[in-house]
Amino acid sequence: MGRRANGEGTIKQRKDGRYEAQVFVRTPDGQWKRKSVYGKTWEECNNKKVELQDANRRGIPVATTKLTVADYFAYWLHEVAEPSVRRTTFSSYEGLTRLYIVPGLGKKKLTAQHIRAWLNAVGKTCQCCAQGKDAKWAEKPDRKPRCCARQPKECCKSFPAPASLRYLLRLLRAALQDAVEEDILTRNVATLVKLPGSGKRQHRAWSLKEARQFLATAKDHRLYALWAVGLGIGLRRGEALGLRWEDVDLAGGRVTIAQALHRVDGKLTLDEVKTEASAATVPLPAPLVSVLQRHKALQAGDRLAAGPRWRDTGLVFTTPHGTPIEPRNINRAFEALCRKAGVRVIRVHDMRHTAATVLFAMGVDAATVQRILRHSSISVTTGTYIEVIESVQRDAVDRMGVLFEDAAEK
Known part of the structure; x- marks a missing residue:
């Protein structure tokens, strides 16, 4: 018999009963190496051998690594x-x-x-069940099981x-x-692998009426200023929690966004903002300056009340002891205020979308909205809020109907 060509392969039965085929294949680096495939039957092993041979004929390199x-x-x-x-x-x-x-x-x-x-x-x-989230929650003092850690078990369907x-x-x-x-x-x-798309991107922004209703209810909350900057200038949650007093120019009516607070590796850390475009100076509306002045006075009261327990972090928004605020606690406080105000429960980040929606509804141009929200380009702004922009344009076009009122009457 003549010598087999590269890729022709051979099949033999092993001592453990399985069949093994060895085929020379071309690897990604251009070399030829022997690769083994196995099967419980001769036919199964031969099918795998044929797949390798087909890859050789089509010039597709075959990886020989055993890395999992x-x-x-x-x-x-x-x-x-x-x-x-x-x-x-x-x-x-x-x-x-x-x-x-x-x-x-x-x-x-x-x-x-x-x-x-x-x-x-x-x-x-249910990821709450799979990851044992409720069991970890119940381990904390004064915390009771809420779903899958209860007896009998109650799945919260956290898919x-x-x-x-x-x-x-x-x-x-x-x-x-x-x-x-x-x-x-x-x-x-x-x-x-393809997954079905979500269709058009939907943002659950509040209307101007809902935003006003929420702020009216939150007026006496100790973090009222936090909600105000979220809705007033569209700060992200981490940006607001990482804001320092040295970044706030109350006299000049502007604020510089330079860092953000996040929980990373189980610790609260201050990092640079999301992108280079996110680091910018934004003007403050006059009412928001007053809100921050009032908040600064309230924080001075917290400092006196805490005494030696006060930790001077220089942050604008802190706990009553001056320490950074846990981001997840902000989520819970915000949801509770939404329910109290009787408005739709949205995400904290959706306050940013609300700010953009209100700006567009007021007729502010896309370039100005981009600078306020600190998007990397105007295409990001227009692409993100295309539905809002189209709605504003539709209202503007409809108002042009005044040109044809006389003709309609005739």
Whole structure:
């Protein structure tokens, strides 16, 4: 018999009863290496051999690495992602990897079918139950189980939102693309998986009436000024909580946004703002200057009341002891105030969208709104609030009907 050509392969039965096929394949670096595939039957093993041979004929290189998904993500997080993204972004990547990707895909062979099945399973799994969130909550003093830690168990149906599943898929695609570029993988199979879109992006902004109703109810709240800057100039939650008095020019009526407060790796940290465009000086409406002056006086009262327990952080918004405020506590306080005011419960971040909506409704041009919200470009502003802009334009066009009133009467 003549010598077999590269890629022809051979099949033999092993001592453990399985069948093994060995095929010479071309690797991503252009070398030829022997790769083994296995099957419980000769036919199963032959089918896998044929797949490799087909890849050879089509010129598709075949990865020979034994790296698992868990191993690769451990490398990717710390060697690729951590040096290149913001600390808050890395913390998000690490959490999603630890809670979703490694448990679901860590030891699997990555195929589009596996990824799709994993995402479908995540979307149907209550994450409060899966991650034991209620049990951790109940461990704290004076905290009682609220759902899955109760006896009998009560599932709170905390399923991931479709947007969360899309974010997971984007993260997986990005990591696997780096693996392709480093010749660890030959193909990014995550790009073959498609998830249904969410349609047009919807922002749950308040109307001007709802915003006024909320502020009227929150007037006596110790953090009234926080809600005011969120609605008045569209500060993000972290930006507002990271605001320092040295960044506030009450005499000049302006504020400089330079840092943001976030919880990262279990600790409250002050980091640079989201983007270079986010670091900017924004003018304050005259009523908001008065609100901040009043808040400064109230904080001076907190300082006197706290005495030696006061911690001078220089932050505008603090606890009664001067320490930074836990961001999640802001969420809870905001939701309680929404219910008390009788308005729709929205996210804290949606106050920013409300600010933009009110500005557009008042006829403010997109370029000015961009500067106030500190978007990186005007296309981000117009793209994000296209529905609001179209609504304002429609109202303006409708008012042009006054030109045709005489004709309509005739």
